[in-house]
């Protein structure tokens with residue numbers, strides 16, 4: 001009998017799996033809760049001429065192999081992000097230079113540990129001066145702000161591996177990451193592919209070789225295999241009959257971090273007078289990290305607050321977050337808040353933590369992540385499979401690259417089994 005595969009979730013992982021499966025003549029029905037596809041890739045048009053506004057994924061942290069290969073097939077080019085790093089207080093640059101030297105020693109020590117330990121335990125044991133030292137604060141800040149990790153849980157070995165593979169060059173997708181999503185959709189074989197948006201799955205009844213999937217819009221879909229391609233926390237929202245508790249618990253045990261990203265478009269790039277080469281700017285305000293669109297000079301500033309601190313912003317309405325953002329920028333550039341407000345043209349914000357179909361931003365590796373991944377990379381009764389950026393053990397966790405690889409891996413597993 002021909003496979004009829006249902007996939008839940010049209011993010012990069014679900015779409016990568018659909019594309020490969022339909023191109024090898026498997027019938028796929030892809031169910032997406034939202035009215036648009038792409039999940040945590042969400043590119044929107046700018047009103048002030050920016051190339052694209054990326055509410056979710058924005059950068060390629062190096063020329064990552066699968067993402068770059070797909071972009072090149074799609075004839076979509078990359079733009080290297082440019083500019084220098086600045087600190088709100090110039091004197092901190094001196095501190096930064098000292099830190100760079102100490103960072104090498106830290107990486108060496110991280111490489112010496114034989115048994116994995118939470119990063120906080122590592123920092124407490126290895127960094128002289130403990131949490132009062134600037135190296136401790138900086139390493140903690142990087143793990144929390146960039147990896148979105150809770151340092152009490154995150155794996156020292158895994159983050160070392162990731163930091164080691166961190167490339168100096170960062171790229172953006174010309175015209176926006178959404179173009180890659182569009183390509184994955186359009187290059188799926190139409191004959192075998194049905195995409196249904198606005199279809200939030202609420203329950204799955206299944207037995208070996210048979211699945212019935214029900215949405216909260218009273219639709220039902222039938223197949224003989226299911227791929228769950230949603231982020232880990234929303235697993236809790238889908239009722240499986242019979243329950244698949246071991247898999248659900250494995251997904252829920254994974255580290256899944258929070259970030260707050262806001263983009264403010266101004267009348268003019270006012271920072272160019274004083275900081276013409278600013279790429280990334282680090283401040284001391286509540287939203288501490290900001291970046292420009294260099295090499296493009298569009299008047300857009302993007303603010304980032306990653307990790308557990310992002311959950312401390314209480315008023316998460318667009319007005320509440322904008323107020324915090326304006327205060328942080330005013331402090332960095334020493335400009336009055338009123339004049340910043342007067343030159344504000346547009347605000348772009350999506351709260352991924354409050355979005356019921358993501359419930360956070362991206363995963364980070366916990367100690368002993370391998371045992372949860374071992375569970376999730378094996379199908380349930382050859383019938384229910386799992387993929388998504390969180391089901392990935394390579395060098396670039398939490399990225400689009402991770403999602404694409406995991407979608408590819410699950411499609412290959414199904415293709416092999418049906419040969």
Ligand SMILES: Cc1cc2nc3c(=O)[nH]c(=O)nc-3n(C[C@H](O)[C@H](O)[C@H](O)COP(=O)(O)OP(=O)(O)OC[C@H]3O[C@@H](n4cnc5c(N)ncnc54)[C@H](O)[C@@H]3O)c2cc1C
Nearest residue numbers: 009011012013033039040057058059201388389399400403
């Ligand atoms: C703010 C932010 C910034 C980021 N920055 C970067 C970056 O610069 N570079 C980078 O590489 N990565 C970045 N990432 C991470 C990257 O976006 C993700 O790793 C990747 O897009 C995840 O793809 P996915 O397919 O695994 O999951 P998703 O994109 O989340 O796709 C899952 C899909 O499942 C759907 N879904 C969920 N529940 C249901 C249900 N019950 N029924 C039907 N559908 C459902 C969702 O709506 C979603 O469309 C960022 C993420 C965020 C949030």
